[in-house]
Amino acid sequence: MYYSDDILDQVRSANDIVDVIGQDVKLKRAGSSYVGLCPFHNEKTPSFSVSRQKQMYYCFGCHRGGNVITYIEEYNNMGFLEAVQYLAERAGITLPQSSISPEEKKSMSERTQLLEVNRLAGTYYYYSLRSAAGKSGMEYLRSRGLTDETMKAFALGYAPKTPSDGLYRYMKSKGVSDDLLRRSGLMNVDLKRGTMYDKFWNRVIFPILDTSNKIIGFGGRVMGDAKPKYLNSPETKIFDKSRNLYALNLARRTREDYLILCEGYMDVISMHQAGFTNAVASLGTSLTPGHCALLARYTKKVVLSYDSDSAGVAAAMRAIPMLRRAQITPRILRLDPYKDPDEMIQALGHDAVKERLEKAQNALMFEIEITKRDYDLSDPEAKTRFFESVAARIAALETEMERQNYIDAVCREYLVDRKQLQELVTRRLVAGPASHSGDAYESGHGATSGEEEPSLDPAYDPAALYGYDEGGFYEDEATGEMYQAPPSASRKNRAATVREQGDDISRKLLLNYICRYPSVFETVKKYVQPADFGGGLLTRAAEEIYAQMERFGRVEEASVLSHFTETQDQAQIAGIFHTLDQAASGKDREKAVRETLLKVFTASDAGSRTDLQQMIQRKKLETELRSVKLNL
Numbered sequence: 001m002y003y004s005d006d007i008l009d010q011v012r013s014a015n016d017i018v019d020v021i022g023q024d025v026k027l028k029r030a031g032s033s034y035v036g037l038c039p040f041h042n043e044k045t046p047s048f049s050v051s052r053q054k055q056m057y058y059c060f061g062c063h064r065g066g067n068v069i070t071y072i073e074e075y076n077n078m079g080f081l082e083a084v085q086y087l088a089e090r091a092g093i094t095l096p097q098s099s100i101s102p103e104e105k106k107s108m109s110e111r112t113q114l115l116e117v118n119r120l121a122g123t124y125y126y127y128s129l130r131s132a133a134g135k136s137g138m139e140y141l142r143s144r145g146l147t148d149e150t151m152k153a154f155a156l157g158y159a160p161k162t163p164s165d166g167l168y169r170y171m172k173s174k175g176v177s178d179d180l181l182r183r184s185g186l187m188n189v190d191l192k193r194g195t196m197y198d199k200f201w202n203r204v205i206f207p208i209l210d211t212s213n214k215i216i217g218f219g220g221r222v223m224g225d226a227k228p229k230y231l232n233s234p235e236t237k238i239f240d241k242s243r244n245l246y247a248l249n250l251a252r253r254t255r256e257d258y259l260i261l262c263e264g265y266m267d268v269i270s271m272h273q274a275g276f277t278n279a280v281a282s283l284g285t286s287l288t289p290g291h292c293a294l295l296a297r298y299t300k301k302v303v304l305s306y307d308s309d310s311a312g313v314a315a316a317m318r319a320i321p322m323l324r325r326a327q328i329t330p331r332i333l334r335l336d337p338y339k340d341p342d343e344m345i346q347a348l349g350h351d352a353v354k355e356r357l358e359k360a361q362n363a364l365m366f367e368i369e370i371t372k373r374d375y376d377l378s379d380p381e382a383k384t385r386f387f388e389s390v391a392a393r394i395a396a397l398e399t400e401m402e403r404q405n406y407i408d409a410v411c412r413e414y415l416v417d418r419k420q421l422q423e424l425v426t427r428r429l430v431a432g433p434a435s436h437s438g439d440a441y442e443s444g445h446g447a448t449s450g451e452e453e454p455s456l457d458p459a460y461d462p463a464a465l466y467g468y469d470e471g472g473f474y475e476d477e478a479t480g481e482m483y484q485a486p487p488s489a490s491r492k493n494r495a496a497t498v499r500e501q502g503d504d505i506s507r508k509l510l511l512n513y514i515c516r517y518p519s520v521f522e523t524v525k526k527y528v529q530p531a532d533f534g535g536g537l538l539t540r541a542a543e544e545i546y547a548q549m550e551r552f553g554r555v556e557e558a559s560v561l562s563h564f565t566e567t568q569d570q571a572q573i574a575g576i577f578h579t580l581d582q583a584a585s586g587k588d589r590e591k592a593v594r595e596t597l598l599k600v601f602t603a604s605d606a607g608s609r610t611d612l613q614q615m616i617q618r619k620k621l622e623t624e625l626r627s628v629k630l631n632l
Contacts, residue, residue, distance in 0.1 A: 014091035017068040031480025049482040055558035058578040060473035065574025067558035118215040125157025125205040134158035161202035185234040206265045209249045232284040241283040243290040254278035258301035270342040287319040292326035308335040331360035391424035483580040506599040515555040532604035
């Protein structure tokens with residue numbers, strides 16, 4: 001399928017990149033750009049820049065970048081055509097359908113096909129719940145106090161007990177292949193008999209939606225005492241339970257400045273029905289660094305609402321340090337004497353639960369309280385070990401003010417001498433971070449180590465590919481745009497000689513100068529043409545930039561990116577548009593542009609040195625270029 005440049009421009013123009021990315025990433029104004037924490041890698045300090053003027057995004061840490069289409073491709077793991085269709089639908093644009101052939105429909109991406117299968121399955125489950133076959137499921141949900149409106153809002157469904165292949169037969173009636181059903185995770189396969197039957201049966205169904213409101217998986221709660229009580233879709237091309245959260249598609253629109261993190265589907269649904277529409281849950285698995293990174297895109301505050309039993313407490317103790325590592329401040333909703341949020345809501349009602357949320361316990365004080373259970377404070381030796389553990393947690397805090405505030409709080413709560421606790425904390429600080437046992441409860445209770453989350457794509461390392469340094473960027477005084485300094489040519493980079501690297505850096509800079517200072521183009525094209533940009537990616541970029549300058553007298557950077565289908569190519573081009581030398585004055589910048597143009601000009605001289613006339617002419621142009629006036 002092919003969409004014309006005019007169609008792509010229309011789709012891009014109708015989807016402001018700040019608005020689109022702002023739905024997923026908390027952006028803050030910085031000059032004429034917006035910055036936030038990068039959604040593509042873990043970072044503590046924002047280095048992800050979004051420019052409304054350029055209609056581009058770029059991360060100065062991991063060096064991913066592109067336009068609004070690229071972002072949707074990368075963030076939602078979509079193909080280019082899917083991303084265009086998604087953005088067109090978002091903007092209410094009807095794309096031309098005549099260009100879609102039957103063959104192209106047949107070869108839709110696996111992701112698109114799986115989403116369609118899940119949509120069909122969601123429809124089947126939804127209507128099954130509301131049919132005679134769904135009576136037991138409906139009775140169960142009503143017994144849990146759910147209203148019809150709530151069931152509809154969460155698209156709840158039911159997988160009938162009989163027949164065990166009801167969904168399979170429905171899918172076949174819609175023309176879905178066995179191979180696709182097998183990949184969807186909705187079916188079990190009997191290898192001996194060579195038959196396929198439904199994975200979910202006799203279960204209330206909880207569709208799991210992504211932030212685009214597409215069904216990516218399902219959870220099922222069995223009717224009766226069969227095991228397992230809850231069953232979830234296996235991981236597929238579109239479903240990764242360690243990187244998705246139940247009801248985030250609804251909670252992301254909350255006006256609250258925090259999210260409530262629950263353990264189960266029913267807890268979240270009960271919270272929403274009671275008016276707490278900022279509740280989410282992990283998907284049948286313990287909280288992961290991936291979940292924390294996802295939460296960090298939407299909030300810096302999370303209230304943990306885990307069950308009050310020992311398993312829930314252990315889960316909270318594991319979650320707290322992970323949330324902190326994601327730069328999220330956790331607090332704890334105390335449920336006792338109730339087992340879970342659903343039970344508490346049924347017993348207390350909205351107002352009482354709201355009051356508890358407002359008074360949610362400080363996470364560190366909660367950790368200390370739970371840790372205390374492991375020590376007999378009537379035993380002097382155990383009491384000393386307990387306060388050493390407390391001191392380790394306090395010493396692990398980042399700022400001195402935090403440490404002093406917690407020392408005061410612990411002394412008040414546990415009636416310990418302040419001077420003595422301060423001494424323990426100081427001793428821990430002097431000993432260094434290795435001795436801090438802030439995660440002591442985890443290691444003592446069989447928890448995971450909470451290792452750092454890897455990059456979303458470990459094989460993708462543009463920083464190494466393109467030679468940029470981590471995090472070096474600045475705000476340009478003239479425009480307020482964010483830029484990184486040009487990389488340095490180095491002998492350590494064996495991909496090319498130092499001279500070749502330097503020539504490449506100059507070519508990239510010159511392309512950006514043309515875009516930023518259109519008035520220099522007439523001078524530039526007199527000395528340098530697209531073929532002089534070294535071939536490959538840079539020449540292709542130069543051809544498009546020159547064409548736009550000739551046609552419009554300016555360059556739309558986001559449009560240039562659309563001519564590159566590979567996301568890594570787009571990241572390189574985005575890097576060009578975000579690389580600029582930090583000149584102190586207009587004269588400095590004019591000198592920098594002239595010297596860069598001169599370097600690109602001389603680097604393009606290699607193939608013409610055998611022709612005397614050409615050598616004389618180029619020498620004349622080079623002399624002329626050294627003193628040419630540029631109006632920026």
